[in-house]
Amino acid sequence: MALELINQMIQGALIGGLYVLFAIGLSLSLGVMRFVNIAHGDLIVLASFILMSFSAILGLSPFIVAALLMPVAFVAFYALQRLLLQRLVGTNLLGVILVTFGLAIVIQNGLLQTYGPDTRKLSGGALELKSISIGGGLSIGLYPLLVFATAVVVIFALDRFLYRTSIGSRIRAVADDPAAANLIGLPSAKIYGIAMGVVGLTVMSAACCMSVWTNFDPEIGPSRLLIAFEVVVLGGLGSLWGTLVGGVIIGVAQNLGAQLDAAWQILAQHLVFLVILFLRPQGLFPRGPRT
Amino acid sequence: MANDPDHSRGSRLLATRGLSVYYDQFQAVREVDFRIDAGEIVALIGANGAGKSSFLKAIVGQVDRIEGAIDYCGQSLTDMSTPAISAAGIALVPEGRRLFPSLTVDENLRIGMSIGRRGPITLDQVYRWFPTIASRRDRLARSLSGGEQQMVALGRALLTNPRLLLCDEISLGLAPVVVGQLYEFLPSLRSNGMGLLIVEQDVRRSLAMTDRFYCLLEGAVCFSGRSKETDRETIMLHYFGV
Amino acid sequence: MSNPSGLVPDFPSVSVAADKARRLRTLTLALRALLFVAIVLLAAGPWLFDLNQLTLLTEFFTLLVLALMWNLLAGYADIVTVGQHGFVGVGAYAFFGLVVLAGLDPFLSIILAAVITTILAGPALLFILRLRLAYLAVGTWVLADVLSLIAGKLPGFGGGSGVSLPILVARAFGASVSQRVVTLYILTFILAAAALAATWLLLRSRVGLGLTAMRDSEEGAKSAGVDVPRMRVICFLWTAPFLGLAGALVTLQKVRVAPSASFSITDWTIFIIFVVVIGGIGSFEGPIIGTALFLLLREYLADFGAWYLILLGAVSIAVILIEPRGLWGVWRRFFPIDIIPVSHRSPESSDRTNPTKALPLEPSRPQRAETGENV
Numbered sequence: 001m002a003l004e005l006i007n008q009m010i011q012g013a014l015i016g017g018l019y020v021l022f023a024i025g026l027s028l029s030l031g032v033m034r035f036v037n038i039a040h041g042d043l044i045v046l047a048s049f050i051l052m053s054f055s056a057i058l059g060l061s062p063f064i065v066a067a068l069l070m071p072v073a074f075v076a077f078y079a080l081q082r083l084l085l086q087r088l089v090g091t092n093l094l095g096v097i098l099v100t101f102g103l104a105i106v107i108q109n110g111l112l113q114t115y116g117p118d119t120r121k122l123s124g125g126a127l128e129l130k131s132i133s134i135g136g137g138l139s140i141g142l143y144p145l146l147v148f149a150t151a152v153v154v155i156f157a158l159d160r161f162l163y164r165t166s167i168g169s170r171i172r173a174v175a176d177d178p179a180a181a182n183l184i185g186l187p188s189a190k191i192y193g194i195a196m197g198v199v200g201l202t203v204m205s206a207a208c209c210m211s212v213w214t215n216f217d218p219e220i221g222p223s224r225l226l227i228a229f230e231v232v233v234l235g236g237l238g239s240l241w242g243t244l245v246g247g248v249i250i251g252v253a254q255n256l257g258a259q260l261d262a263a264w265q266i267l268a269q270h271l272v273f274l275v276i277l278f279l280r281p282q283g284l285f286p287r288g289p290r291t
Numbered sequence: 292m293a294n295d296p297d298h299s300r301g302s303r304l305l306a307t308r309g310l311s312v313y314y315d316q317f318q319a320v321r322e323v324d325f326r327i328d329a330g331e332i333v334a335l336i337g338a339n340g341a342g343k344s345s346f347l348k349a350i351v352g353q354v355d356r357i358e359g360a361i362d363y364c365g366q367s368l369t370d371m372s373t374p375a376i377s378a379a380g381i382a383l384v385p386e387g388r389r390l391f392p393s394l395t396v397d398e399n400l401r402i403g404m405s406i407g408r409r410g411p412i413t414l415d416q417v418y419r420w421f422p423t424i425a426s427r428r429d430r431l432a433r434s435l436s437g438g439e440q441q442m443v444a445l446g447r448a449l450l451t452n453p454r455l456l457l458c459d460e461i462s463l464g465l466a467p468v469v470v471g472q473l474y475e476f477l478p479s480l481r482s483n484g485m486g487l488l489i490v491e492q493d494v495r496r497s498l499a500m501t502d503r504f505y506c507l508l509e510g511a512v513c514f515s516g517r518s519k520e521t522d523r524e525t526i527m528l529h530y531f532g533v
Numbered sequence: 534m535s536n537p538s539g540l541v542p543d544f545p546s547v548s549v550a551a552d553k554a555r556r557l558r559t560l561t562l563a564l565r566a567l568l569f570v571a572i573v574l575l576a577a578g579p580w581l582f583d584l585n586q587l588t589l590l591t592e593f594f595t596l597l598v599l600a601l602m603w604n605l606l607a608g609y610a611d612i613v614t615v616g617q618h619g620f621v622g623v624g625a626y627a628f629f630g631l632v633v634l635a636g637l638d639p640f641l642s643i644i645l646a647a648v649i650t651t652i653l654a655g656p657a658l659l660f661i662l663r664l665r666l667a668y669l670a671v672g673t674w675v676l677a678d679v680l681s682l683i684a685g686k687l688p689g690f691g692g693g694s695g696v697s698l699p700i701l702v703a704r705a706f707g708a709s710v711s712q713r714v715v716t717l718y719i720l721t722f723i724l725a726a727a728a729l730a731a732t733w734l735l736l737r738s739r740v741g742l743g744l745t746a747m748r749d750s751e752e753g754a755k756s757a758g759v760d761v762p763r764m765r766v767i768c769f770l771w772t773a774p775f776l777g778l779a780g781a782l783v784t785l786q787k788v789r790v791a792p793s794a795s796f797s798i799t800d801w802t803i804f805i806i807f808v809v810v811i812g813g814i815g816s817f818e819g820p821i822i823g824t825a826l827f828l829l830l831r832e833y834l835a836d837f838g839a840w841y842l843i844l845l846g847a848v849s850i851a852v853i854l855i856e857p858r859g860l861w862g863v864w865r866r867f868f869p870i871d872i873i874p875v876s877h878r879s880p881e882s883s884d885r886t887n888p889t890k891a892l893p894l895e896p897s898r899p900q901r902a903e904t905g906e907n908v
Binding site: 030035036038084087088093094095096097098099101102103104105106108109110112113222225226229230233263266267270271273274277278281 | 607615660668674676838840847
């Protein structure tokens, strides 16, 4: 019994890695552009469907297609920021919520029209079937482990990018104070665009990992957004590694809830989030790694 | 436009003609005529609400609605964006310093270098000018004292190698000793042909360190001239009497 | 226009402005009269309209109530919620539980449903007060999701697929179908009128004044003694009973409860947001126009399914970027009048100043305000 519990917790922690990938892009856009992109989850789903189509057309594994599409993702998100979202920078929250909300609805229904409501799943080949024994009679899937590792690598890379490169410090400067950044001659619009492009890269990674792991359909965008949001807020805004902790907590809570039934899977996720948010509204690790 | 260290003193850097600034219906600056030459230090004096900050912000393109002309080395600034104006060589040390709180001192300074204007001022030079912040370079900028933060803000602006430096109330909230140090340092900058526009409420200090001055009262120039030819009492008279 | 007596100097611009003001006043009065006539006609609805029209109008009133409530919070109190469908569902389920499971009088159950919704709004407030801005918006979404999931687990309510309203209960609102339609129409009409009146009164009261001050400058409002959190609490609690009542009436309209129907985010939140934004947020006329337009369009575009939503979404985006005050804002560019006056400013002054001031979509960190601090 206890062994089963531990097993479920490990499985939950691993799926937390996937949730971290959902969340990391949202953390960046929330932390840098200072707004919640309501369409974030739908963008992940959109990327998944695009992966699916290109994978079928090219006859390649989704992982390879995702790698090939990374530059496209960067450019697409850069354009999204420069052409649409940039108009909303500096305005108050309502406009941002409404525009990204509208975008979410357009994407969801566009996908419904194009692909229909059926659930899909992409094949990861033999990778999906392998598992590793970790002793005590427990084993974990290789694929979940790889996804978790990917999440850790992404966080590490993003941390380096933001805190060790000059473009990273420019992004943080513009995030802190766009007007002062302008005074120094920083082109804040371009920098926001680059930050959003990086978000696009994380979204493509998340889509790739998700589409092979579980089923997806045009309407799961909002639930992905809620997961991502809860992970970000739990971890503490501004903390990349906190997001990892948040993801693990949400994954474990979900998995334990799922032992009861499907509704409890989501209820457990929400309730854990609400309780922690109530006790510690700033999140577990607020302010980021450099205090 | 690269910074030209051989730029001769006396050539016109910036001139405004009939400059007015509006916030909705409210006119904050009224038809101000102003000029500053290379190597000059000019004071802008006035009480709160006189229009000093608005005037500076109009120069760097941070206000929505202006009328009149702003000429800078043959260019008109009125339609340029703030980053473009900054790239052209005008740097503003804004009121309240406006450092980037999540960046370290060193990162804040390096941001100044990112627009790539070439010139004599380097990061090492700034650390030599301000040794106290050199020892704190890896600390978060917001953890420094007010005076140190002001030095960082000044250093950041200087690292853009400007031809015209605008300082908006940089003495605000600083200890007199620190203010004295800053104002001793600033005149040395004009040896490179840099023009300095200093906005100050402290009339005595302003007159002491500048070549010329302008007094703003409710957005309009009420008095101007050479700093050495006037004193605090005359200026006060212009506010309340003449 | 010259002055015959020659005593008053001839200022042409003044008399032109006076003409314009007079024309606007006439227009305002005419439109107000029209509104009054419309209300009278609607009150006499059961005698004037057929059953199909009554059903459509019932839906109009329900959506109007929801739109007014969302607009009150998002357009006036700066509380952007994406979870009001939670309270609608609570009202729906509370009504069902009271009338079917507890066997209470149907009309009493409707009232009590509103009470229960308001009571539940209390704990919800604990989160509202702690969260700000984006966190608040998504937080309300999470709360609504939780309520929906719990509702799907309550025994006696049919679980995840819901259950129909027993015919006996339905009959309490009219023995025949047509009688039920009429009763439902009257109930929702009363609710809509009450919601309009109550919200209007709230905004004309001290609370409304405080909210206007808050939107102009939160710091200034606080220093003038406006209790900002209290304003928000009052507004939030103000909407709860109306949302609950709407939920109860929704149950009567759909003759069933189900998590997907009673807590439908599409019907009670997404559509509502679009309706208010396109119609004109931050005004009273906006939600009315938006709801009417929404239903009219739906009658024509009923077959288009997902395209309808795509269109709504795209139009909303365009509205926010082009004219944030929606259709009513466009109208106001040409005719700056208030049919339903809420503003505490005199009509003349709101013409003179920037017409987009006091708008919820104004820049929050405008360059002007940054520079205007210490002029």
